Amino acid sequence: MSGGDILEFEIRPTPHPVSDAERAALLVEPGFGRVFTDHMVTIRYSEGKGWYDARLEPFGPLSLSPATAALHYAQEIFEGLKAYHLADGGVGLFRPEANARRMRRSAARLAMAQLPEELFMQSIRVLLQYDRAWVPTRAEASLYLRPLMFATEAFLGVKPSSEYLYVLIASPVGPYFPGGVKPVSVWVSQDYTRAAPGGTGAAKAAGNYAASLLAQSEAIEHGCDQVVFLDAVERRWVEELGGMNVFFVYREGDRTVLVTPELTGSILEGITRDSVITLARDRGYEVQERRYAMEEWRADAESGRLLEAFACGTAAVITPIGRVRSVEGEFTIAGGNPGPVTLELRQALLDIQHGRAPDPYGWVTRVL
Numbered sequence: 001m002s003g004g005d006i007l008e009f010e011i012r013p014t015p016h017p018v019s020d021a022e023r024a025a026l027l028v029e030p031g032f033g034r035v036f037t038d039h040m041v042t043i044r045y046s047e048g049k050g051w052y053d054a055r056l057e058p059f060g061p062l063s064l065s066p067a068t069a070a071l072h073y074a075q076e077i078f079e080g081l082k083a084y085h086l087a088d089g090g091v092g093l094f095r096p097e098a099n100a101r102r103m104r105r106s107a108a109r110l111a112m113a114q115l116p117e118e119l120f121m122q123s124i125r126v127l128l129q130y131d132r133a134w135v136p137t138r139a140e141a142s143l144y145l146r147p148l149m150f151a152t153e154a155f156l157g158v159k160p161s162s163e164y165l166y167v168l169i170a171s172p173v174g175p176y177f178p179g180g181v182k183p184v185s186v187w188v189s190q191d192y193t194r195a196a197p198g199g200t201g202a203a204k205a206a207g208n209y210a211a212s213l214l215a216q217s218e219a220i221e222h223g224c225d226q227v228v229f230l231d232a233v234e235r236r237w238v239e240e241l242g243g244m245n246v247f248f249v250y251r252e253g254d255r256t257v258l259v260t261p262e263l264t265g266s267i268l269e270g271i272t273r274d275s276v277i278t279l280a281r282d283r284g285y286e287v288q289e290r291r292y293a294m295e296e297w298r299a300d301a302e303s304g305r306l307l308e309a310f311a312c313g314t315a316a317v318i319t320p321i322g323r324v325r326s327v328e329g330e331f332t333i334a335g336g337n338p339g340p341v342t343l344e345l346r347q348a349l350l351d352i353q354h355g356r357a358p359d360p361y362g363w364v365t366r367v368l
């Protein structure tokens with residue numbers, strides 16, 4: 001079958017679903033990415049045949065040849081989005097078509113087959129139909145959806161794989177800040193970069209994460225929560241965190257100005273980043289997408305000109321940055337407290353996502 005056609009999903013519900021009582025217990029404090037729902041979706045691709053064998057099946061291990069191409073040459077991409085329990089009892093997704101499109105762009109960069117947007121959407125609808133009970137109803141909790149795709153051809157030759165497996169799994173997650181919003185501390189990596197010009201930084205590729213983990217460990221060793229990456233050429237321009245984009249908040253005269261690093265090709269184009277830009281402009285704030293130097297960050301934080309800084313991404317929504325540490329020392333932002341613009345944008349985004357506020361941008365797609 002070809003490109004955009006819709007596939008008939010074969011449905012194989014699990015004979016052993018988790019009981020209501022057990023699921024309720026798991027949903028109390030699921031943490032992040034440790035608990036999984038009863039089912040998963042898989043779709044196969046083969047050159048010449050296209051996408052085929054779409055199914056819903058019990059969540060469980062995959063069986064792979066040790067020669068599976070992804071295990072050797074890292075042709076692997078993923079996405080992350082959330083299903084939300086809406087105020088009216090339905091289930092909504094936040095800008096899922098943006099994830100579908102980004103997954104296609106990531107695939108193109110890694111010379112992989114591109115999953116049609118409609119199949120991406122269909123996979124989510126099918127999974128939620130069967131695992132709806134796993135969408136947490138507790139405030140600020142959600143069901144994290146993790147679509148992934150990797151090269152499955154069993155061949156050690158170096159070339160784009162001729163076969164791929166798309167998988168969708170889902171994991172209930174609790175509120176990111178159960179005890180109230182708490183600013184994070186960040187470590188600025190001098191020794192390691194995440195992505196270089198011409199590389200895969202703009203693709204949501206597993207390999208980018210592999211490249212970021214040592215720097216993340218270094219951040220932890222230095223008593224910080226997250227790592228900040230600088231550009232690979234000058235080691236001067238702030239790019240992003242390991243998995244979140246960044247914003248800086250200024251006040252110029254009577255205007256609120258947000259600055260975020262411009263998309264250079266080595267920065268991941270976050271959907272949260274894009275949503276924050278829209279929300280900010282609609283509130284009359286000016287948003288500048290431009291290069292932002294580490295010296296600027298330090299000098300403006302120390303002089304008090306910089307009022308707030310925050311990181312953003314699907315998993316943590318909007319997270320204030322309170323303390324910045326590097327080989328040159330440490331500085332704090334707004335005394336290490338969350339700022340009003342950060343909290344305002346965070347609340348506005350959450351209210352739209354959970355269906356508590358009007359959705360003038362058509363960002364929420366109701367699935368159930």
Ligand SMILES: *Cc1c(COP(=O)(O)O)cnc(C)c1O
Pocket residue numbers: 080204240241242243244245268269270271272273312313314315
């Ligand atoms: C996924 C990701 C983000 C955030 O993207 P969202 O679409 O907002 O979740 C930012 N940076 C990196 C490196 C990422 O992988």
